[in-house]
Amino acid sequence: MCKWMLSAAGRRLDLAIGTAHTGVPPLPNPVSLCLACFTLLLVAGTACGSCPPGIARDPLQVLARGNNCSWTLERHTRSYNHLEGDVRLRRLYSANKFFLCIDKTGKVDGTRRKNYADSLMEIRSVSVGVVAIKSVSTGLYLAMSKKGTLFGSMKYNPSCKFKERIEENGYNTYASLRWRHGGRQMFVSLNGRGKPRRGHKARRRHPSTHFLPMMPT
Missing domain, CATH: 2.80.10.50 (Trefoil (Acidic Fibroblast Growth Factor, subunit A))
Incomplete structure (x- = not known):
């Protein structure tokens, strides 16, 4: 999970100092990083072919489940x-x-x-x-x-x-x-x-x- 602990003011100050004195480019936008995390999770789930379709389409459910998400679906025996x-x-x-x-x-x-x-x-x-x-x-x-x-x-x-x-x-x-x-x-x-x-x-x-x-x- 991505946790952003710095305040908005602190981030602006760090970005300004880093650019002026070290020449290091500014940090990526936090929103962009979160979207990248979502994308990686979705791609990984699709590649494995085990993520339930309903969850794969809803990033919020992916995050809510976290590491406890079970990506296996049992094939039920057909009943007669x-x-x-x-x-x-x-x-x-x-x-x-x-x-x-x-x-x-x-x-x-x-x-x-x-x-x-x-x-x-x-x-x-x-x-x-x-x-x-x-x-x-x-x-x-x-x-x-x-x-x-x-x-x-x-x-x-x-x-x-x-x-x-x-x-x-x-x-x-x-x-x-x-x-x-x-x-x-x-x-x-x-x-x-x-x-x-x-x-x-x-x-x-x-x-x-x-x-x-x-x-x-």
Whole structure:
């Protein structure tokens, strides 16, 4: 910080004596020196690329912070918490032209009936990229067993969690979060007759695993 301790009269006297007897040029104007200090601070902060923009444009804030100014800005982790708990009412229409449904006995099947009650699903996001699928009419959750068999579960449990992924063709795939077969993911799948396939026989790129979430009409 620049501190000017001399009075105005003292400065004038010193300047006059210095010029007359020593030939030393007069001292720079105090205001000019302060502006030079401000400029150096701003240039140094900009060069480091760490001074917050709002402060860099305001010299008074720079001085107020002094040596205690922290010139680092932390990069905050992007939060996806707003996706958790999101609920959608959809009918899962497969690329094989069947609607996924769960009847009251827990049987998972496919139907071509567009407005079939058991095909209306509540898709709830339980964590980022993970969903639980429940039949609205029966209240049963879509679940997959360790062997890759699909069934309707009365209670929500880890077997009811599926990783939802949008594929390149715009359809979604649903892979069991809990179970794998030989290290490979097991997918929800309906074959060409609308019957569920074992998860370990399904592959991500096969049409039987592709579903289009359709709005109810």
